[in-house]
Amino acid sequence: MQGFLTIGLVVTAAIVPPAGAISVEHGSLRTDGLVSPLGLANTLPRLSWRPQSSTRNDNQTAYQVQVASSPSAIESPDLWDSGKVSSADVWARYAGHNLTSRDTGFWRVRIWDVWDKPSAWSEVDSFELGLLAPSDWKAHWITNRNYIPQGGTSLPVFARTFNLSFPADKARLYLLGLGQHAAYLNGQPVSDAVLAPGYSQTNRSLPYSTYDVTSLLQHGENFLGVELGKGVYDAEKPLDKRYADFYTTDNPLTLIAQLEIACRDGPVVTVVSDESWRTSVDGPQIESAWYGGEEYDARREFPGWPTTAVDTAASSWTDASIIDGPPVNGSLTADPGPPLRIVDRWKAKSVTRINDTTWVFDLGTNFAGWYNLTMRGEAGQRVVFWPGEYLTNGLVNQSSTGRPIFDGYTFAGRSPAEWYAPRFMYHGFRYLQVDNLTHPPAASDLEALVIRADNEAVGSFQSSSQLFNAIHGIIDRAIQSNMYSVLTDCPHREKSGWLEQDHLVYEPLARGFDIQAYARRMLDIVAASQLADGMIPTTAPEFKVFLGSLSVYRDEPNWGDTMILMPLQLYRTYGEVELLEKYYDVMVAYLDYLGSKSNGTYTLDYGLGDWITFDTSTPLGITATMGYQQSAAAMATIATVLGKTDDAARFSALNQNILRAFHEKFFDTTSNSSYGSGSQASNAIALDIGAVPAEYESAVLNMLVQSLVDNGYHFTVGEIALPSLFRALQAGGRDDVLFQTMSQTTNVSYGFQVTHGATSLWEDWDGVFRTTGSLNHWMLGYGDAWLLRLAGMQQAEGSTVWSQIDFRPRVLGDLTSASAKYRTVRGWASAEWTLHGNNRTLEYRVKVPVGSTARVFLDGDSRSITEGSAGLQGRRDILGLQQENGTTVVTIGSGSYSFVVRDYSR
Ligand SMILES: *[C@@H]1O[C@H](CO)[C@@H](O)[C@H](O)[C@H]1NC(C)=O
Ligand SMILES: *[C@@H]1O[C@H](CO)[C@@H](O)[C@H](O)[C@H]1NC(C)=O
Ligand SMILES: *[C@@H]1O[C@H](CO)[C@@H](O)[C@H](O)[C@H]1NC(C)=O
Ligand SMILES: *[C@@H]1O[C@H](CO)[C@@H](O)[C@H](O)[C@H]1NC(C)=O
Numbered sequence: 001m002q003g004f005l006t007i008g009l010v011v012t013a014a015i016v017p018p019a020g021a022i023s024v025e026h027g028s029l030r031t032d033g034l035v036s037p038l039g040l041a042n043t044l045p046r047l048s049w050r051p052q053s054s055t056r057n058d059n060q061t062a063y064q065v066q067v068a069s070s071p072s073a074i075e076s077p078d079l080w081d082s083g084k085v086s087s088a089d090v091w092a093r094y095a096g097h098n099l100t101s102r103d104t105g106f107w108r109v110r111i112w113d114v115w116d117k118p119s120a121w122s123e124v125d126s127f128e129l130g131l132l133a134p135s136d137w138k139a140h141w142i143t144n145r146n147y148i149p150q151g152g153t154s155l156p157v158f159a160r161t162f163n164l165s166f167p168a169d170k171a172r173l174y175l176l177g178l179g180q181h182a183a184y185l186n187g188q189p190v191s192d193a194v195l196a197p198g199y200s201q202t203n204r205s206l207p208y209s210t211y212d213v214t215s216l217l218q219h220g221e222n223f224l225g226v227e228l229g230k231g232v233y234d235a236e237k238p239l240d241k242r243y244a245d246f247y248t249t250d251n252p253l254t255l256i257a258q259l260e261i262a263c264r265d266g267p268v269v270t271v272v273s274d275e276s277w278r279t280s281v282d283g284p285q286i287e288s289a290w291y292g293g294e295e296y297d298a299r300r301e302f303p304g305w306p307t308t309a310v311d312t313a314a315s316s317w318t319d320a321s322i323i324d325g326p327p328v329n330g331s332l333t334a335d336p337g338p339p340l341r342i343v344d345r346w347k348a349k350s351v352t353r354i355n356d357t358t359w360v361f362d363l364g365t366n367f368a369g370w371y372n373l374t375m376r377g378e379a380g381q382r383v384v385f386w387p388g389e390y391l392t393n394g395l396v397n398q399s400s401t402g403r404p405i406f407d408g409y410t411f412a413g414r415s416p417a418e419w420y421a422p423r424f425m426y427h428g429f430r431y432l433q434v435d436n437l438t439h440p441p442a443a444s445d446l447e448a449l450v451i452r453a454d455n456e457a458v459g460s461f462q463s464s465s466q467l468f469n470a471i472h473g474i475i476d477r478a479i480q481s482n483m484y485s486v487l488t489d490c491p492h493r494e495k496s497g498w499l500e501q502d503h504l505v506y507e508p509l510a511r512g513f514d515i516q517a518y519a520r521r522m523l524d525i526v527a528a529s530q531l532a533d534g535m536i537p538t539t540a541p542e543f544k545v546f547l548g549s550l551s552v553y554r555d556e557p558n559w560g561d562t563m564i565l566m567p568l569q570l571y572r573t574y575g576e577v578e579l580l581e582k583y584y585d586v587m588v589a590y591l592d593y594l595g596s597k598s599n600g601t602y603t604l605d606y607g608l609g610d611w612i613t614f615d616t617s618t619p620l621g622i623t624a625t626m627g628y629q630q631s632a633a634a635m636a637t638i639a640t641v642l643g644k645t646d647d648a649a650r651f652s653a654l655n656q657n658i659l660r661a662f663h664e665k666f667f668d669t670t671s672n673s674s675y676g677s678g679s680q681a682s683n684a685i686a687l688d689i690g691a692v693p694a695e696y697e698s699a700v701l702n703m704l705v706q707s708l709v710d711n712g713y714h715f716t717v718g719e720i721a722l723p724s725l726f727r728a729l730q731a732g733g734r735d736d737v738l739f740q741t742m743s744q745t746t747n748v749s750y751g752f753q754v755t756h757g758a759t760s761l762w763e764d765w766d767g768v769f770r771t772t773g774s775l776n777h778w779m780l781g782y783g784d785a786w787l788l789r790l791a792g793m794q795q796a797e798g799s800t801v802w803s804q805i806d807f808r809p810r811v812l813g814d815l816t817s818a819s820a821k822y823r824t825v826r827g828w829a830s831a832e833w834t835l836h837g838n839n840r841t842l843e844y845r846v847k848v849p850v851g852s853t854a855r856v857f858l859d860g861d862s863r864s865i866t867e868g869s870a871g872l873q874g875r876r877d878i879l880g881l882q883q884e885n886g887t888t889v890v891t892i893g894s895g896s897y898s899f900v901v902r903d904y905s906r
């Protein structure tokens with residue numbers, strides 16, 4: 001290695017911190033990635049925690065997990081005591097007494113530090129299993145046979161009153177309403193979860209919810225009410241020609257419910273759905289089209305709903321009918337979540353009067369979820385709501401969302417006001433046009449309700465560039481808008497689980513949100529969508545099947561390969577080797593499927609190409625073969641992790657063959673510096689996948705750079721080649737070129753979107769200037785991964801669960817600061833640099849989680865660098881110090897560090 005110089009001793013036996021400094025972070029206990037989950041289906045859940053320590057260079061050297069069947073038994077745990085296990089893993093797979101339906105585990109953990117001193121016990125957290133066996137269900141599927149779709153009647157509601165003469169210790173409601181359910185007990189919603197159930201692969205599973213309703217029960221008469229919506233399950237032609245992305249046949253709206261109440265000093269009371277339930281189709285909810293919107297007539301609300309005041313003996317109510325079940329072959333499956341919730345609210349920024357009855361609200365940000373308008377009107381007056389992403393002549397234009405999408409609301413005529421919010425569908429919108437509203441509204445009468453899968457937010461980014469911060473903001477908004485029960489493409493037109501973005505934009509997604517539990521649920525759906533020949537369709541669930549001339553939309557290597565690439569990405573983030581084991585056969589079948597399409601040429605030549613690009617010259621084979629190669633390379637790694645050495649050798653050889661074939665097929669031997677059409681996509685992909693022989697690497701990199709320069713530092717790539725472009729330039733040391741490119745505000749660039757009013761990332765690079773194309777798509781979001789790297793913090797190559805971190809501040813262009821935080825499985829990591837121009841000082845503060853090591857790369861001589869109040873030489877709390885090519889490399893263990901580089905020059 002050139003210019004290599006070891007300055008300090010590389011201290012391997014780290015300086016040991018004072019004993020007793022380690023502890024389990026309060027609130028960090030998770031079961032299968034969830035906080036105190038109910039309704040788990042997994043009898044061997046993964047219990048995890050996050051260590052923290054008040055001193056540097058600490059590590060967890062052992063753990064002990066105890067699980068008891070009640071909180072009081074935790075001192076002498078009756079389910080499992082792992083004993084002291086020597087391990088730095090911050091999780092343990094449950095290995096106690098066999099668990100079965102309804103079992104609850106109360107658990108705690110303690111950990112040992114590098115001195116072998118134990119922490120205190122953590123707080124006690126819990127998990128509970130759902131109903132695991134079909135025989136656990138005593139309930140019946142029930143329906144209302146009087147329901148007539150398309151406004152013939154309202155959507156059915158169901159109710160059951162029951163008596164409780166003992167105080168309840170614990171009550172659980174197991175519920176699945178198809179298409180959607182909203183349940184109430186004695187006037188209160190049973191949960192703050194909304195829009196349940198989530199998507200599932202049709203014909204494979206029926207995901208039911210579990211609710212803790214203990215606190216909602218009352219002595220004496222109780223009222224359980226359930227409203228049904230249609231969801232994606234019943235997408236038959238909606239009322240008044242509302243928009244739909246696709247139609248299904250009329251599926252019967254039906255529910256199954258089982259309420260189990262364990263009483264103090266009394267019996268277990270079970271209330272199940274059956275013919276004793278009362279039902280009505282005369283309620284207020286007339287339509288709930290998943291794509292097109294809702295219709296609600298407040299005059300039809302049942303007096304007293306949803307409390308015991310409702311007169312279910314009235315003539316508009318009948319007995320429920322038992323049916324065999326929904327036209328879905330799947331079995332009932334516990335769905336512990338994470339559920340969709342309202343995660344944020346804000347008031348409208350403005351309201352504009354169009355005329356006496358039409359008003360247009362601006363909510364300020366294009367988002368996904370609901371609105372809530374407080375308003376006044378006469379009984380029988382109907383207002384119509386039109387959500388949209390942009391305005392034309394001041395009115396909502398729905399050409400980017402599918403149309404017409406509208407909600408109708410008929411006033412009951414209550415004073416002083418009524419409110420309306422959708423319930424069984426959601427919108428993607430920034431503006432709301434309200435027609436037929438005669439009482440002038442104020443902007444503050446309208447509220448935005450942001451809905452998404454309630455994955456914990458675990459990351460942040462800030463820099464001195466307002467433009468970069470805004471780019472991060474629109475990508476984050478697009479991710480949140482599509483983080484529904486599966487990751488979707490857009491929140492309005494398709495609401496569909498297109499797969500490619502899940503792996504392409506994985507880094508921005510996973511750096512922003514803890515998706516451990518969420519992704520596991522999603523991968524189950526992707527795996528279940530696999531066809532007999534191994535093909536993984538482009539969308540999961542595959543609601544729309546693209547056949548015939550449209551089959552190019554169904555079978556695409558860079559979409560299907562999510563089934564291989566994402567489990568590996570998740571393994572690197574969360575260490576879940578279980579995912580690799582569980583889906584190994586599915587993954588191998590998909591790789592073999594791709595092989596069957598290559599006819600022994602080791603290349604592929606089909607698919608959608610570099611989707612959404614302006615430069616259509618890139619040969620199809622370049623992107624398709626990349627999908628094949630990425631899959632083969634990932635499978636080689638996965639097989640290695642699983643110890644399947646023969647497979648690993650086979651996949652590794654396959655990868656080499658594909659790379660060779662790629663080079664032979666696409667290298668331009670006239671110029672010896674370019675692939676395919678010479679497009680940015682062609683050369684970026686060739687470099688990124690490692691198909692370029694070493695002797696041509698710098699020539700090809702120069703061609704790529706030249707293309708960006710010739711285009712005034714603008715992309716010509718589409719979605720597939722975009723990550724490759726960033727990675728190839730970064731690997732080639734050309735962050736300077738990326739800085740120029742990311743600073744542009746003319747088309748094509750992220751900055752163009754920001755300066756043209758985008759508040760969420762667009763589907764097309766020039767989104768708003770087209771008449772179609774959503775304004776809330778996250779597929780082009782990879783640029784955020786580069787922004788996150790400005791702070792210089794990333795997991796080191798080959799590391800899992802952030803055991804090794806590289807810190808390398810990117811002091812580029814005129815930036816004067818950048819910071820990023822991320823909560824790893826082991827705890828928080830962060831990096832923040834500031835450049836002081838006045839005295840040419842660079843400050844760099846980093847935080848390393850317990851059990852991780854990091855290398856900090858700082859430009860400059862080690863003698864001009866201090867950490868804390870002292871220089872770097874001779875430090876016993878620093879693990880290593882080297883100097884390479886004018887860069888000082890400091891190796892550190894856990895803790896917070898503050899470096900200062902004097903006489904810093906960019
Ligand atoms: C526990 O479950 C395992 C795996 O299903 C089974 O082999 C074993 O017999 C069970 N043990 C008991 C005590 O039921
Ligand atoms: C108000 O404007 C809307 C939108 O242009 C239009 O549909 C409606 O007919 C107008 N109403 C009146 C009373 O002019
Ligand atoms: C809508 O606003 C009203 C009035 O503030 C409130 O009572 C109601 O709970 C809100 N609904 C939702 C779904 O937020
Ligand atoms: C506006 O309200 C009136 C009743 O006040 C109703 O007749 C009319 O149909 C409504 N318009 C729309 C578009 O719903």
Ligand SMILES: *[C@@H]1O[C@H](CO)[C@@H](O)[C@H](O)[C@H]1NC(C)=O
Nearest residue numbers: 597598599601603604605606
């Ligand atoms: C494999 O053969 C099929 C059928 O002849 C053809 O359509 C496809 O393009 C071939 N694939 C490659 C990679 O040559």
Ligand SMILES: *[C@@H]1O[C@H](CO)[C@@H](O)[C@H](O)[C@H]1NC(C)=O
Nearest residue numbers: 836837838839840841900902
């Ligand atoms: C450099 O200037 C900044 C203020 O701009 C100050 O906070 C910092 O302490 C100074 N550093 C040195 C080494 O003088």
Ligand SMILES: *[C@@H]1O[C@H](CO)[C@@H](O)[C@H](O)[C@H]1NC(C)=O
Nearest residue numbers: 059060087088851852853893
């Ligand atoms: C923590 O301990 C584990 C297991 O002994 C070891 O692999 C890891 O390198 C240690 N980490 C640090 C920072 O010492």
Ligand SMILES: *[C@@H]1O[C@H](CO)[C@@H](O)[C@H](O)[C@H]1NC(C)=O
Nearest residue numbers: 001002003857884885887889
């Ligand atoms: C120093 O340069 C060599 C050769 O270019 C390179 O491999 C190495 O990564 C560089 N080291 C650092 C710390 O940048």
